[in-house]
Amino acid sequence: MNAIAERFAHAGVGSIFLYTHEAHPGEYYPHLTSFEQKLRHARDLRDKLGVTRPILVDALDGACHRAYGSMPNMIWIMTNAGVPVYKADWTDANSVQNALEYFVAVPGRRRAGERLAPFHVERMDLRNQDREAFYKGLERNGPKAVREFRAAFG
Amino acid sequence: MEYNYDSFVPEKFMPWLNFGNSPALGQPAPDFPLWDLEDRETRLSAIWSAHTYTVVEFGSFT
Secondary structure, eight states: OHHHHHHHHTTEEEEEEOOOOOOOOOSOOOOOOHHHHHHHHHHHHHHTTOOOOOOEEOOTTTTHHHHOOOEEEEEEEEEEEEEEEEEEEEOOHHHHHHHHHHHHHHHHHHHHOOOOOOOOOOOOOOOOOOOOHHHHHTTTTTTHHHHHHHHHHO | OOOSSSSSSSSHHHOOOOOOGGGTSSSSSOEEEEEEOOOEEEEEHHHTTTEEEEEEOOOOOO
C-alpha cells in the first residue's frame, strides 16, 4: 500500500494508516490498556514494519474504528467532502489501485465534456491469501497469537 | 465485551465485526479526533479535506 500511496500522490490522493486495536494480541504485543502503549505500538508499525504513510491513532476505545465497522484491515476511499466512494472489508492493493485509477480519471472525463452522475455498484474482489506469510507475521506478536489463530481457523 | 480484547477467540472478536452496518457510500461519513505519533490531535475531516481523495487503511501492528 505504500507504493500505491506514492504512485497516486501526484494525482491529489492522500493516504493514511489509521491505528486501531491489536487484532491478534500476543506476548510481545499484548492487548492495549493505555493510549501511551497504543502510540508505542503505532510507532513500531512505522519503525519495524516500514509503513511510510502518515499513521494516525484512534482513541483507546476505538471510537472511529467502531463507527466504520471494526474490521481488522478494512480500507476506505473518501472524497474531500468526507463522502466515502469505496469501502472494502479487507485491504487488497490491486483492488485499491483499480478503484483509484477509476476515480482520478473522473476530472479529466468531466473536462472532456462527459456528464457524470453517481450510481452504486457492488463487486466481489479477490485478495491474495498467503497463509504461510500470515503465520510468519503472527509470530512477531508472540506464540499466543499463533496458537489462538490456529485454534480459531486452523 | 472489551474492544481491546486480550485474546483472539471468537466470542471476543466476532461481536466487533460489523462492516454490514458501516457508513453508506455516497453519504457524509462520521468525523472523529485522531492523534499523530507525537500525540498531537487532529481530525479525520482535516485529513480528507486536504486531498481530492484520501485512502484510509485501518489496522494495527498485530
